[in-house]
Amino acid sequence: MTAPEPVLGRRALGRALLARQHLLARTDRTATATIHHLGGLQAQAAPQPPYLGLLARLDGFTPERLSTLIEQRAAVRIALQRGTIHLVTAEDCLTLRPLLQPVLDQGLRTTYGKRLTGLDLDALAAEARELVEEQPRTFQQLGALLAATRPDRDPAALAQAARCLLPLVQVPPRGLWGRGGPAAHTTAESWLGRTLDPAPAVEDLVLRYLAAFGPATAADLKKWSGLGGLAPVVRRLAPRLLTFRDEQGRVLYDLPQAPRPEEDTPAPVRLVAPFDNLLLSHADRTRVLPEEYRARVMTQNGIVLGTLLVDGLVAGSWQLTAEQEVVLRPFTALRRADRQAAEAEAERVLAFAAERGDRGGDGGHGDRDGGRGRNGGGTVRFEAVE
Template sequence: MATTPSQPADVLDRRALNRAFLARQLLLNRRTMPADAALEHLVGLQAQAPFPPYYGLWTRLENFLPGELAGLLTGRQAVRVPLMRGTVHLVTSSDCRKLRPCVQPFLERSLITTFAKDLSGLDPAKVAAAGRELLEEAPHTVGDLTAALRTAWPDHPANALSNVVRCLLPVVQIPPRGVWGQGGQPTYALAEDWIGSPLDTEADLDDLVLRYLAAFGPATVKDIQAWSGLTRLRAVTERLRPRLVSLRDEEGRELLDLPDAPRPGADAPAPVRYLAPYDNAILSHADRTRIISDEHRKAIATKNAVIPGTILLDGFVAGAWRVDRTRTATAVDVQLFSPVSKRQRAELVEEGERLLLFASDGAAPRELRIADA
């Protein structure tokens, strides 16, 4: 790890922390690896919208094609399931079995805190049991499921009833939802029925923390909790301490890490990257300044919590992008947050043209539109 004479080897400045993190996120160099292996390394991809995971893998993997991920979904080797922070993630079926038990406490707590008023006078366990019975018969769209539940509980909002099922039962959203180029309403199936095997009976929080550090480290305990939605993880990290190394950031906060994880140093080159909408790279730490400034976090904030695609220049968020696709044409619109050099613009254009080709499935006409700050 590169250091300066004034910086102790166990202290990472913001750039060194950024480069270590980008290395874990497969964002310094595109990798040649199968999509399912990338999903497992990244501990899934955030997927409350259907198609961001495809862009998330495109920006990280060499020669990634949408059909590979779509095939994992239709082949039941990957699933869309509520996990970390209660958001839908696209994970392998193997990880669904492991991860859902880990985040169950958060989902239960979130249900009670978010829907306390709407659940007044209701026994959530009975709603969950009724939901299980319905889903054991066949998958249901969210609309059909809540309509059936409201015949028994007509005085309670549909959103509260559907979230009881979502939080208390291990449900997955099944295809065609999330399949590239297709549409479909969110349709629930029981995870064990869809993937053909039961979930783990116990939560392995040690493994969860170690995998987080491999994909998102170095990190504080607060970072791990912000990503997972879980609390009281310090006991887990203390138990794991003999297997970890202790570093510090510029503010003196302890950063935990795996001994052999990559920490390439502040001088490692970071190429232009177009991150997917909702990319976990900018959403998975209590302190996100390792990749996005507080000012730019405000620039991408929206009232409805939609997170746009973002652009990394020299490793840090410096703009946002979105796809504008019609029946006859595809455009990628880029909004920069600050001026860029000629070299950076050239990289932006080159990478943007690659993104445009991917987003359009190779169809013309295509247009890359870059708006300066």
Template sequence: MTVLDRHALNRALLARQLLLERRPGSASAVLEHLVGMQAQAPDPPYIGLWTRLAGFAAEELAELIRGREAVRLALMRGTIHLVTARDCLALRPVLQSALDRQLSSAFGRRLEGLDLDEVSAYGRKLCDAEPLTLGGIGALLAERWPRYEPFALANVIRGRVPLVQLPPRGLWGESGQAVHGTAETWLGRPLESDTAPDSLVRRYLAAFGPATVKDIQAWSGLTRIGAVVKRLRPELRVFQDENGADLYDVPDAPLPDPTTPAPVRFLPEFDNILLAHADRGRILTEEQRRLVFTRNGLIKSTVLVDGFVRALWRIEDGALVVEPLGRALARRDRAALEREGRALLAFAAPDLKDPGIRWL
């Protein structure tokens, strides 16, 4: 059986994530190829699309959100993702079991004795009547169920009802407080009925593979994926990693030569490329993970050099601040990073009068 080492997996991941070269195409097509983009904060999807798409303009994504063609809601791992309207309606039913399990794990004791179906139905009516923050949802529910914590009650609705964050939340340069409505009312269509994860697994492998069963589960939040992969195995390619674990893949997905050059790329906070595997060794080391993943759940913005995480970045006080991780960057890599950094500043902070790059 073919063994894929760390570099082979890295180049496969970069190719599928559109990070070996910027590609022409639409923001909606890339959103669907990537199976959504992590979106706890409003701006990261814009940076993530800029670093992947040739000629991307922020207004293209903002218009998708305004036009109800893309939405932000809780999906994989119970975290906020930006997806197309079509994927919102298709993916949420598939992931509902994981969201139910997460709700039970986090709030089960605080919800004992509560009829969750009744709470969900009432919360849905509230959100269909007017846009509400999670705090507002919790306060209104607590009026009817005063024995329970508003925060726990609000999370019943977040977990059991497909709540989408309404504009201006998620608009480039305009983002406001997160207020919610139901996906069905906002999009004018019902959720799909199919809950089988087969298509989701195939799409994950096309965007993040080759990958193990544990990787698929870590990305999706679903359990019992081994049975799904066993069912799909006749149509999948199978490799092994350097530790002997089986790696599954869809046919015809790119597997570039491990020596393929990889350009410098700036990744936003929460980029899924850092979150989509149980074993993240194909993109960063465990030591780097502890520097990138903060204790309060934030995932810092990173720089890929030769395909791997080598630095952190942020825009601060009129400059792009770059903090290398580990050994010093070679002169040619530093020069490439500065060129790409100037392009990033032109996109993300075009109004800066004298933008610069500051190294820490």
């Protein structure tokens, strides 16, 4: 008789996730190693999220460490998981893009399919490649050039078709801390001087996901990647994996040697970056995001706010503003120790931002309760609980 799989509750799953995300304890790993381990960091909003995501996880991290990787072409920004822009290592760009190409194809069909009916996509891709390899171009520029030979077509749809058909990377200064610039694109092959992996293994994608986000279901893996048809792959790998059940009876898969801390393991207060994959990589997000707070951090227009973690769970949101201010918005009253820890984390963000004079976010908000701290001219402010 086969023994039943052990059951992992939400707190246990949350602690396992935080341990693998380096959010239980920061690490001294390199930025490159961390980006690889995480399978990239979502980077659709430039430049803050990847930098703040690494800051939450790494000891001694400075903006230059990531900006240098981007400038030296060791890390790139490209459409990958869920069709969104991610910052990944150069090696992962070449491997992950062909694996996730079906996600881009599906997104193009869903959003622009009718506007591309009858179009010779091979010819479009060849022309677009020539244009962006001649010099990096924004989508507005690329769409206009492609429409010059296709005057009956929508320039925006043509540019998005090129985004899908070609592995387009965003070139610096886009994504550099404290600088920034338009999202201009060229091909990964041209930028990196290497070809895409001709035979990437989807099994490796599954194992890497579990290393950074497990224990997880096949549905979780699809939520993270956007890629369908992975359940058979997971089943093929099952002899190499451990299996558990969650409290709803769903089968969870995991790597035998991956960390699974006890559910009462202390979890420090952390400020998680906007758009962080911590919140976007599971079908059931309640291991870190209570359902009652989901709408308060994931807005209807697709914005995912920075989040305040207390005892391993989202307990508020936060923002680094253009006025060098960190605004903390707890969703419930915090204990004194947690409030002090949140302020210390915010001061750490301000010190980080001051190193390159970044002017941060999208503006400040009125002071509601006057709770303040200071660091190098920056301000930490708590907004009153709503």
